[in-house]
Amino acid sequence: MRRIAAEVGVQVGALYNYIPDKQTLLFDLMQEHLEALLDALADNPGAAPLNRLDHFVRFHIRFHHDRSDAVFIAYMELRNLTPENFAKIEALRKRYEDALEAIIEAGRDAGAFHVSDTKIATLAIIAMLTGVTTWFRSGGRLSLNEIEEQYWQLVRGALGVSSEAP
Amino acid sequence: MRRIAAEVGVQVGALYNYIPDKQTLLFDLMQEHLEALLDALADNPGAAPLNRLDHFVRFHIRFHHDRSDAVFIAYMELRNLTPENFAKIEALRKRYEDALEAIIEAGRDAGAFHVSDTKIATLAIIAMLTGVTTWFRSGGRLSLNEIEEQYWQLVRGALGVSSEAP
């Protein structure tokens, strides 16, 4: 709290004109982050599963990169939420997972993907993509675009997409 | 510290007969965890890359599951290490990553794997596999063996292993 106040250029007490307490601040940050994530994910259920998946992969990497601070908090501070708040955050996270799983199921039903357990595939892919935030720094060997391309290849392969396209 | 003492059934002061300070305790825990991980990984550079990869995937999942407490600490408390200690831990983690990357490179050189960036593939796979610890609980829908099998399929696909074997 004191560190936040210093960063803002204000005394600690002033913060409490805007926040009831630290727990609520933490929860609001996470909730807003996840709701922004869900809002920004522009999935089109009518499109081809492969295109939907492509979009999801690149969107996830880019969105998490653009908000790496929020991502860091959302992952590291989970254990500091009250059980009620934790449940709400988990519900939002589950909605996001479900969005990816729906794409994977659609692709499997259409015969485009070959995967035996869509739930596992969903969790695996999200973990894989989110991992980028832990090591990526601008100015490294690869640009974010190149990284998106690499991960897209890995995801395609993981879901057994027939590799005929160039 | 007080919580650890209570768990052990002792007063706080007594702990300091065994530890110089909390930072050292944290560092030692992480270091021992990572050294145990590196020791337990029985990679055989002479074996076929596909078998080495198979072994790595299952080993990683099982080892991290067996020591989920240590894994939790090793990930959540990283930011509480001094810069020097952090560097040492990162060096160990890198050795583990390098072990996987060596397998992937061997497979690519042998024409068994098809992946354009071995470094990205390494980080992606490790993130994907480590993610299991965040959600897996015994008694769920799938056994650990089944989960290993699912992830093995995903990893095979991600690395473009030709899918002829049953």
Next chain:
DNA sequence: CCTTGATCTGAACATCTGTTCAGTTATCGT
């Protein structure tokens, strides 16, 4: 049984933490 060394207790310490609040200062519509 008694001495010696290891081990543990109980209490204290300094510092950090989230939070509150009376009083000062700034803002803005009239």
Next chain:
DNA sequence: ACGATAACTGAACAGATGTTCAGATCAAGG
């Protein structure tokens, strides 16, 4: 210009934290 409302300060509070240490307690060998 003034009064009302909002915003901020400065200081204090209560509790938690890592750490220390003098003295009590225990274990074991002679």
